[in-house]
């Protein structure tokens with residue numbers, strides 16, 4: 254990993270406690286890169302971790318170090334349900350605060366990396382191209398689409414990385430499936446909701462390359478195909494030798510979820526040609542969690 258990081262000036266990681274933020278911190282520390290971190294939990298603030306709440310006015314917030322060359326914006330309200338139920342709060346964080354922070358950073362000469370999602374598209378077709386028109390179908394997607402459009406106006410100091418599903422071995426969803434199957438309980442994964450998952454370690458590797466090469470514009474990251482959540486659960490059960498008959502797929506419509514795209518794959522030609530990334534096997538990605546030991 255360290256080989257992608259040439260510049261040694263500190264990197265600012267905004268939202269360092271989240272899934273991707275936390276893994277990035279570990280990766281940068283392994284590469285002996287100095288990191289400045291932010292959190293919106295006052296109780297976690299210390300000498301290395303500054304307070305920053307994107308739902309608040311950030312006009313008095315100042316950069317922790319003039320040497321910072323890159324900022325990675327991992328902070329967001331990431332729950333689609335929360336974005337639906339709390340549209341004003343989530344928009345303050347995902348759009349207003351994010352844009353305000355990015356502008357301040359770019360004005361200070363900092364290269365800004367912003368994470369977006371396949372949900373800026375409607376998912377009616379697979380392998381959506383980076384410059385296809387956006388057509389978000391829920392608040393989370395709309396907020397991300399609005400933020401990325403404003404950020405891209407800031408020029409070549411901004412990189413937008415659109416992820417499909419980042420799959421980490423200790424995800425509550427897959428670990429819950431495993432726990433229930435081991436306990437002989439039925440599970441009900443969605444048969445009509447799909448994902449094109451990429452491993453968390455792969456996502457981190459992509460980001461290290463984006464930082465190292467200072468790639469601006471839009472980079473898309475997804476797997477080579479979609480699989481349903483039910484299929485993922487089946488693969489995990491099979492890998493672990495668990496009873497597949499306990500898997501009773503249901504429709505996501507029964508769960509109250511407002512929207513799920515038919516396709517989540519993105520066109521990843523830039524990822525392959527400019528960053529030289531080779532997509533991991535989608536089944537390996539979802540069964541990686543079987544290597545985790547449950548307590």
Ligand SMILES: NC(=O)c1ccc[n+]([C@@H]2O[C@H](COP(=O)([O-])OP(=O)(O)OC[C@H]3O[C@@H](n4cnc5c(N)ncnc54)[C@H](OP(=O)(O)O)[C@@H]3O)[C@@H](O)[C@H]2O)c1
Nearest residue numbers: 268269270271272273292293306307328329331368416419
């Ligand atoms: N994971 C995926 O599959 C996926 C897919 C597509 C896009 N993305 C995008 O990638 C980014 C990171 O995702 P993730 O999965 O790592 O998310 P996550 O685990 O939910 O972490 C998001 C982090 O945002 C920070 N945050 C939340 N509210 C905040 C506020 N009001 N002010 C400041 N910080 C706030 C929190 O960090 P602190 O606790 O440190 O404050 C939180 O841990 C997000 O922008 C997400 O939309 C993720």
